[in-house]
Amino acid sequence: MALDEAVLLESPPGALVLRVYEWKGEACTFGFSQKYADAKAACKKGIEPVRRATGGGIVFHDGDVTFSLVFPWDRTCAPEAIYKNIHRGIHQALKARGTANGMWSPEKKPAGLSAACFARAETADLVDAGDRKILGGALRKKGAKGLYQGSLRVRVPPETILNGIEREFGRPSTDILPSWLEAGRRLKARYLSVEWNERR
Numbered sequence: 001m002a003l004d005e006a007v008l009l010e011s012p013p014g015a016l017v018l019r020v021y022e023w024k025g026e027a028c029t030f031g032f033s034q035k036y037a038d039a040k041a042a043c044k045k046g047i048e049p050v051r052r053a054t055g056g057g058i059v060f061h062d063g064d065v066t067f068s069l070v071f072p073w074d075r076t077c078a079p080e081a082i083y084k085n086i087h088r089g090i091h092q093a094l095k096a097r098g099t100a101n102g103m104w105s106p107e108k109k110p111a112g113l114s115a116a117c118f119a120r121a122e123t124a125d126l127v128d129a130g131d132r133k134i135l136g137g138a139l140r141k142k143g144a145k146g147l148y149q150g151s152l153r154v155r156v157p158p159e160t161i162l163n164g165i166e167r168e169f170g171r172p173s174t175d176i177l178p179s180w181l182e183a184g185r186r187l188k189a190r191y192l193s194v195e196w197n198e199r200r
Helices: 002-010 036-042 079-096 158-169 178-191
Strands: 017-021 027-030 059-061 065-072 133-142 145-152
Touching (some): 002 065, 002 133, 002 145, 002 178, 079 145, 079 158
Antiparallel strands (some): 027 059
């Protein structure tokens, strides 16, 4: 996730960059504004939670497909519209490969509140045929650029994610420049630090 932030900070204005990746073993991430103690209590024993640069709830990465999108963020575009556009594209791409899914709407009331992201669905999140959440995401804005980080609980090839993004935004680049990799390596130390993860 350090590389996600590096792409946000280092990419030129107007860039549309997609990353699709998996985790080495189980992991747990939590939103920028969340309390470390809550994330630590929710994680499995032996798994140290990592604070994201984006918002959102606690996400357990235990076989999910994680992806990020850096995109131009017009100041007039509300976060809700961005979520809807990204998730609509993924919805259509999943549907095209025969995976039943739908976009959650407020008419489907969530059962209680939880800090865990996948414990409940929000407007425009994707759900399966049983109304279980399968895609959620979080955002961060930096000037005229935005970063979306999403977790998809359906095993699909990277091309499915790419096709979904292309439906709504045009074809994204998947190239990561050497300078972005270097910036990601520098940021990695922060993501591993107590100062970052336990800041609140």
